[in-house]
Amino acid sequence: MEVILSQQKNADCQITVHYEGTVVKCNPDKSVLDNLLDQSLAVNHSCKKGVCLTCLLKTDDKVDVKSRAPLKATLIEQGYFLSCQQVPIEGMMIKSAQSTDFFQQALVSNRIEKSGYVSQIFLKPYGDFSYKPGQFINIKGPNDIVRSYSIASIPSDNVIEIHVKEHQYGVVSRWLCSDKIIGQEIEISAANGECFYLPDNQDQPMLMIGTGTGLAPLLGILRDSQSQNHRGKIELYFGAVDEAGLYLADQLRDLEAEYIHLTVHFGTLKEGPINDMALKNHPNLKGWRVFLCGDPEMVKKTKTKAYLADAALSDIYADAFDLAEISS
Amino acid sequence: MSASLFDRIGGNAAVDAAVDIFYKKVLSDDSISRFFETTDMDAQREKQKKFLTVAFGGPNDYSGKDMRAAHAGLEGLNEAHFGAVAGHLQATLEELGVPAAEVGEAMAIAASTHDDVLGL
Numbered sequence: 001m002e003v004i005l006s007q008q009k010n011a012d013c014q015i016t017v018h019y020e021g022t023v024v025k026c027n028p029d030k031s032v033l034d035n036l037l038d039q040s041l042a043v044n045h046s047c048k049k050g051v052c053l054t055c056l057l058k059t060d061d062k063v064d065v066k067s068r069a070p071l072k073a074t075l076i077e078q079g080y081f082l083s084c085q086q087v088p089i090e091g092m093m094i095k096s097a098q099s100t101d102f103f104q105q106a107l108v109s110n111r112i113e114k115s116g117y118v119s120q121i122f123l124k125p126y127g128d129f130s131y132k133p134g135q136f137i138n139i140k141g142p143n144d145i146v147r148s149y150s151i152a153s154i155p156s157d158n159v160i161e162i163h164v165k166e167h168q169y170g171v172v173s174r175w176l177c178s179d180k181i182i183g184q185e186i187e188i189s190a191a192n193g194e195c196f197y198l199p200d201n202q203d204q205p206m207l208m209i210g211t212g213t214g215l216a217p218l219l220g221i222l223r224d225s226q227s228q229n230h231r232g233k234i235e236l237y238f239g240a241v242d243e244a245g246l247y248l249a250d251q252l253r254d255l256e257a258e259y260i261h262l263t264v265h266f267g268t269l270k271e272g273p274i275n276d277m278a279l280k281n282h283p284n285l286k287g288w289r290v291f292l293c294g295d296p297e298m299v300k301k302t303k304t305k306a307y308l309a310d311a312a313l314s315d316i317y318a319d320a321f322d323l324a325e326i327s328s
Numbered sequence: 329m330s331a332s333l334f335d336r337i338g339g340n341a342a343v344d345a346a347v348d349i350f351y352k353k354v355l356s357d358d359s360i361s362r363f364f365e366t367t368d369m370d371a372q373r374e375k376q377k378k379f380l381t382v383a384f385g386g387p388n389d390y391s392g393k394d395m396r397a398a399h400a401g402l403e404g405l406n407e408a409h410f411g412a413v414a415g416h417l418q419a420t421l422e423e424l425g426v427p428a429a430e431v432g433e434a435m436a437i438a439a440s441t442h443d444d445v446l447g448l
């Protein structure tokens with residue numbers, strides 16, 4: 001016999017779905033994810049915005065285009081969809097994700113502690129691993145909680161580099177930023193995301209704005225563009241709350257000396273938001289390629305401003321580091 | 329029979345030309361920009377394209393019910409906001425050199441969505 005779960009027995013709960021043999025009464029206005037969470041069913045999730053891909057579930061039923069748009073064909077073929085982007089459909093049969101479908105083992109080969117509670121962490125995947133610098137991987141942490149981290153390395157480094165900011169109460173970031181992590185075997189997903197360099201217009205000027213560990217994807221994209229002989233000028237703005245948060249200033253100065261097309265600007269909150277400084281210096285972005293990474297509010301605001309400054313939407317690449325909501 | 333409003337304004341090419349002008353106007357207007365600000369700007373731009381296609385009398389599958397649903401979640405949306413958007417539509421058409429008669433027709437179509445947009 002199937003268990004029937006229903007939190008509020010009111011008219012809102014009109015739709016019934018099946019999750020792993022459990023009948024779940026759903027509020028049709030909420031996502032599948034929120035409906036399952038409301039019934040205290042454990043489903044992995046983080047951003048709830050269709051970005052991080054940690055909320056994957058499986059179904060053979062038809063789902064909305066939106067809940068599959070960012071997924072690779074191999075995952076779609078297996079019936080995966082993003083549960084945060086899908087509303088419940090009457091009679092839908094849902095299965096939990098099979099972690100072997102998208103996780104592989106990797107060795108944590110090193111961790112270097114930088115200022116501002118940031119660590120550079122180096123990973124060596126077992127077996128093939130292809131990625132574009134600037135994409136992100138999902139890492140499975142304690143209690144199978146999954147979080148996303150952007151790739152700062154380029155493939156010829158032969159090691160994957162990520163930058164992790166340690167959050168005071170953060171489950172996965174604190175685990176990654178501890179000394180015990182070196183030498184551990186951890187589970188990582190394939191690389192995902194659309195924020196990377198395309199060598200289609202190598203003379204195009206590029207504006208890069210990153211706050212905090214938003215520098216990680218920018219560093220990957222920057223180095224990738226130089227290895228692919230990008231000739232256009234690059235203006236990189238790196239902002240943090242304070243000096244300590246500018247955790248990779250030395251390496252950026254070295255790169256600035258090495259890459260003739262690159263200019264790096266640093267900013268702390270004392271001098272005002274880095275995105276405002278960048279837009280003030282570049283009021284006309286017609287023809288520019290723009291990369292925005294880090295704080296979600298900064299990314300959202302600056303995307304609008306870059307568009308109003310005449311950058312084409314198709315030339316704006318954004319990577320918003322949305323955090324999970326604090327659960328009680 | 330005379331050509332439809334959509335064809336007289338310039339069809340899909342006119343919608344393409346108008347969408348960026350129109351979207352930039354609403355985003356720059358502090359009294360309404362919050363309704364249009366989102367990380368998914370491509371999707372929002374597509375919505376503006378649909379709206380312009382409707383206002384231009386073009387082929388669309390947008391019913392009054394869709395119009396209602398699309399605006400239902402927008403808290404605090406009122407008469408003044410509707411007027412501001414209509415103003416930007418008119419300014420966009422004028423900027424593109426659409427003749428006054430056609431601008432008038434498009435504004436009348438936009439006005440007809442009033443009750444659905446405001447959920448009245």
Ligand SMILES: Cc1cc2nc3c(=O)[nH]c(=O)nc-3n(C[C@H](O)[C@H](O)[C@H](O)COP(=O)(O)OP(=O)(O)OC[C@H]3O[C@@H](n4cnc5c(N)ncnc54)[C@H](O)[C@@H]3O)c2cc1C
Nearest residue numbers: 147148149150164165167169170171172173213321322324
């Ligand atoms: C596409 C993408 C790319 C990303 N790339 C990076 C990257 O390159 N580098 C990086 O560092 N991060 C990145 N992030 C963010 C990262 O995925 C995690 O969200 C982040 O590391 C926090 O995860 P956590 O498990 O440590 O924190 P969680 O446990 O998820 O907690 C989330 C936040 O809530 C706070 N919190 C939790 N409980 C409490 C409480 N009881 N009281 C007060 N506060 C509380 C935590 O301190 C934290 O700030 C990215 C996110 C996305 C979506």
Ligand code: FES
Nearest residue numbers: 048050053055084
């Ligand atoms: S994509 Fe669904 S929670 Fe992030």
